[in-house]
Amino acid sequence: MDEDEGMIVCRCEEVAQSEILKAIEEGARTVDGVKRRTRAGMGLCQGRTCRRIVSKIIATETQQPIGEVMPSTFRPPVRPIAIGVLANEKE
């Protein structure tokens, strides 16, 4: 299966649905698991757009109810911020 083909799921990192399915086939069961194998959710929007879609794919493929698929952890910052700005702390 050519990984560069097919419908995109993660818009930021351009990860195809076929790659996500492959990751699940290889044992990924959580959104973080798929993220680590495919980079889906690691891009600029930090999974804000694809997180739910990936959860749904995992739920369907592993036949779990979607509420039981572990969502990804939320780490700061929750918005894209340049490192220089984070370092520019007000006294």
Next chain:
Amino acid sequence: MKDHPIWGKRDPIRKVTLFLNGKEMQAFEGEPIAAALMANGIRVFRKTRKRGEPRGVFCAIGRCTDCIMTVDGVPNVRTCMVLVKEGMQIKSERV
């Protein structure tokens, strides 16, 4: 929109000049860059790094980061959130 059923006629707002990839265009003061581009008929804001696919505005609210462009030298600027300024230089990546 010239005359909207709820908003009515737009108050005359100051115009500003922007530059998209060097080309001059008009915008209204106080609007986000993305709105100005769309009003000028621009729908493709960039092409993606891996597949070279066109992207434009998707969420319009600063979350999806699809509308990012390089503005005044700063990359990855969410054009749907940042308001236009006179003389702004906007560059679309890989277009």
Next chain:
Amino acid sequence: MEQRQVVVVGCGPAGMASAIAAAEAGAQVTVLDENARPGGQLFKQIHKFFGSKEHYAGMRGFEIGTRMLKQAEDLGVEVWLNSVVYGLFEDKMLGIIQDNTNIPMKADRIVLATGASENALTFPGWTLPGVMGAGGAQTMVNLHGVLPGTKCLMVGSGNVGLIVSYQLIQAGAKVVAIVEADSKVGGYKVHADKIRRLGVPILLSHTVKEAKGKDSVEEVTLICVDRQWQPIPGTEQTHSVDFVCLAVGLTPLTELGSMAHCQSDYIAKLGGFTLTHDENMETTVPGIYVAGDCAGVEEASIAMEQGRMAGISIAESLGLIEKSAGEKKKAMIRRRLDELRGRPVFYESAADQGGPQSPTGGDNPFRKLPGYPSEERIQGGPVAVIECSEEIPCDPCAYICSREAISVGRPMTKLPQLDSEKCTGCGLCIPGCPGLAIFIVDKTYSPLEALVQLPYEFKPLPKMGEQVDCLDRQGKKVTEGKVIKVTNPSRFDRTPVVSVVFDKRFADDVRAISLRRKGHGRR
């Protein structure tokens, strides 16, 4: 280090309501919002809201936003705009970025009112420019005055899909269809009726197979789905469009709460993972409260009530409100929340929901409703017909009639009842109904003609004497008519009322008109 007593993250209806409630009790409140403008989703809502007086029902969303903001500012609430809360850390510390400066802030109490984000639907071609969130299109159109295109396909028939479709048409775009994967419409019936009258088909059990175009969307292919949501091959239909709006639900934005280790639960009905909270709107982390869509996607009116609850609970916990006074206020809010959610609240004993019955059923689906006059009364002179058949929390119609001919009572989900003897057919109720579901029918206009007064929220307005097409409830032209009056005083709040005269045989069908000329231009 900045220190505050109460910090509210998000300046939408929930955030503002909690700020107002806490400030009213004497708390020092600071509201933070990442946007340049406050008001959350309210500022792009140009339609009249539902609910009751406490929720500013009948007012347009952006006006509710302005009013609440003023109330907050008058109470001394500090509002920081363009301020991104990028993190919520131990001990109720917030990380804020404002003007490229990182500002840590400690708070005694925090309200998370961060709202929800739009879901996406994937299909081949969904990344093409022109495919966008319906809320995103709404922002572009209502807030920035820019149409994303001229011909749209709307995906999703929930309230967002129905309302945004209507607003796109108001702005001058064409909506070729609304597709809905389910076998029934998701949003309120009055919103669906409004859009059907404009001739927009709602294709149930349909979804998008793919979108195609060179550099942006040029066409979409739709396909039928069966009861298991599986596409049925051979049922494709292709439409030429230049933008596609996705109105496929919202998911609560629980990021900050989760980061601070607030527990969340998956509740499908509320949009997914929501921050767990008690009746006081407090999360599992003491001192952190939630309100609005991030506690579960519901309605603006519910967001306001939850905000009030959080604000009052916080004031109580800070010792600013005495317990018994606080309990009374909270009980009122709980009652209103139950009412808004449709749970029966018995203010009086089993109220009679019936009303004047029509002797003949006919094929008019609204004839048997308590808001519909009898045929005898209709034949007697102009009278209001209230085509509201769904129990939703909404009652502004009960306050607008100067003769008190319309009543709703409590719970406000009850269907409006029309006292047709009191009604003179003056038409004042027409612009007051947020669902635009009230009309005046006059079968006595002339021996062969009837007159219907209807709401018309489009530009250009018809001119006196103009010949127009008269449409039925499905937007189909059934006859032609003449406009004899257009009423648009400022107290109608931008809902002009058009009086049109046509062949009397169609008096029970005509509920919309279409002008024969084009009027809109793009910016």
